[in-house]
Amino acid sequence: MDHSPDDSALMLRYRDGDVAAFETLYRRHNDALYRYLLRLCQHRDAAEDVFQEAWGKIVKARGSYRPTAKFSTFLYRVAHNCFIDYVRRNKRHSMTVDVEPDSQADPGDLPETETERSLARRRLEAALHTLPDEQRDAFLLREEAGLNLDQIASITGCNRETAKSRLRYAVNKLRAAIDEPVRTS
Amino acid sequence: MTDARDKSVSETYREIANEQAPAHLDKAVLDAAAKAARPRYSRLRSWTRPAAWAATIMLSVALVLELSQTPVTQAPGIEALAPEMDADLLQRAEDMARVREGQNEQPAQPVPQPKERVASPDASFAISTKSSLHSDVAPCDARATAEPESWLACIVELEDAGLTDLAREQRALLAETFPDFNPR
Numbered sequence A: 001m002d003h004s005p006d007d008s009a010l011m012l013r014y015r016d017g018d019v020a021a022f023e024t025l026y027r028r029h030n031d032a033l034y035r036y037l038l039r040l041c042q043h044r045d046a047a048e049d050v051f052q053e054a055w056g057k058i059v060k061a062r063g064s065y066r067p068t069a070k071f072s073t074f075l076y077r078v079a080h081n082c083f084i085d086y087v088r089r090n091k092r093h094s095m096t097v098d099v100e101p102d103s104q105a106d107p108g109d110l111p112e113t114e115t116e117r118s119l120a121r122r123r124l125e126a127a128l129h130t131l132p133d134e135q136r137d138a139f140l141l142r143e144e145a146g147l148n149l150d151q152i153a154s155i156t157g158c159n160r161e162t163a164k165s166r167l168r169y170a171v172n173k174l175r176a177a178i179d180e181p182v183r184t185s
Numbered sequence B: 001m002t003d004a005r006d007k008s009v010s011e012t013y014r015e016i017a018n019e020q021a022p023a024h025l026d027k028a029v030l031d032a033a034a035k036a037a038r039p040r041y042s043r044l045r046s047w048t049r050p051a052a053w054a055a056t057i058m059l060s061v062a063l064v065l066e067l068s069q070t071p072v073t074q075a076p077g078i079e080a081l082a083p084e085m086d087a088d089l090l091q092r093a094e095d096m097a098r099v100r101e102g103q104n105e106q107p108a109q110p111v112p113q114p115k116e117r118v119a120s121p122d123a124s125f126a127i128s129t130k131s132s133l134h135s136d137v138a139p140c141d142a143r144a145t146a147e148p149e150s151w152l153a154c155i156v157e158l159e160d161a162g163l164t165d166l167a168r169e170q171r172a173l174l175a176e177t178f179p180d181f182n183p184r
Helices: A007-015 A019-041 A044-064 A071-089 A116-130 A133-145 A149-156 A160-179 B007-016 B023-037 B043-069 B078-104 B121-133 B148-160 B164-177
Strands: none
Touching: A007 A019, A007 A044, A007 A071, A019 A044, A019 A071, A019 A133, A019 B023, A044 A071, A044 B023, A071 A133, A071 A149, A116 A160, A116 B007, A133 A149, A133 A160, A133 B007, A149 A160, A160 B007, B078 B164, B148 B164
16 A cells, blocks of 8 residues: 655645655656657757746745646646747757657668567657657647546647547557558668 | 446556656755745744834833922923022122222212213113013112112112112212202
8 A cells, every 4th residue: 555645745745845845746757758758849859948947936836736636637737838938939949850760760770670569669750750740749748647538638738639630639649650661772 | 338437548548657856946846835834934033023022012001100299390480590699789789889889988989870870781781681570579670770769769679678778879879970950
C-alpha cells in the first residue's frame, strides 16, 4: 500500500513552508515535464527556459493554490501556457528545430546491423518532429503526463472531441511511420 | 483501440523518452523554491515594526503629559516693564535737576533754552512714553519748560506723583527762569 502523500498534499505543505515537500513533488514530475517540453519546443535551450519558467510560476502560485484539480493537470496547464507564450515571443519557433542529427536520417542510409526495433524508434522520433504542434501536444500530454481526453482538452483549450481527434491523428501518423517498410536501394 | 491509444506507438515512445532534466535545472528550480519559501522578514525584522509603534506611542504620551503639566506663561507685557520705566524716568529727572542746579551756581550763564534740551530725542521719547503709561506723572521736558504754564502743570503732576523734592526743584527753576510768572 502506497502511503506517500499525493501531489496536492505536497503542494499544500509547500505552501505552508515545507521545502522538502516541494522537492518530493518536483522529483516526481521534473523528468516527464522536461521531456514534454523538450519535444514540444524541439529546441533544448527553449525547453530549459520554458521548464524553468513553468516551475517558477508553480512556486509563485503556491500561496493561492487550491487542490480543486489534479496537480499534474495544473502543472501541465502552466507549462503549456508557458510554451504558448514562448511561441508568441519567438515567431521563428518552427524554423529552429533542434533535433538529434541522425534522428531524421533516411532509413535507407542506416547500417545493416541496425535492428528493426532501433529503426522504429528513429522513425518515431522523426515523425514526432513533423507532427503539427497541437497533435504533438496532445500525444505528449497523454504519454508524459498520463492525462485523459478531458484533461487534455482542458489544458489545450479545446473540447473533448477536438482533443480526441488530435490524439487519433497523432497516433495514426506515428504508427504509420513506425510500420513504414524499409526502403531498399 | 477505444481511446486512439496505440499500444505499439506508446511502447516505442517509452523506449526513446528517457531524457532527464539537467542537474543545473534541478538546482535552479529547487533553489528558487527554497528561497521563495523563506519568511520574508527575519526574526529581528519582525520586531522592528512593533517596536517602532511602541516608541511612537510612548513619545506621544510623554509629550501630551508634558504639555498638560506645564503652567501657562505669558511673555512679559508692557506692565512688567513699567517699574524699569519709572526708574529710568526718575533717573532722568534727577539728572536734569542736577544740571539745573549746576546752572544756578553760575547765574551769568543763560538759562538753557528748550531748543537745546530737545537735542535728546531718546529722553523725550522715554518721558513721553512714560507719560502715556502713568498719566499721573507729568514730564518736564523741553516742551513743558518752554512756557511757564506748561512747566507749572508738569510740576503739579510731579507733586501729585509724590515727587515732591523734584517738584520743589522744578519750581525753583521755574521761578528763576520766568521771574515774572506767578505760580500761586
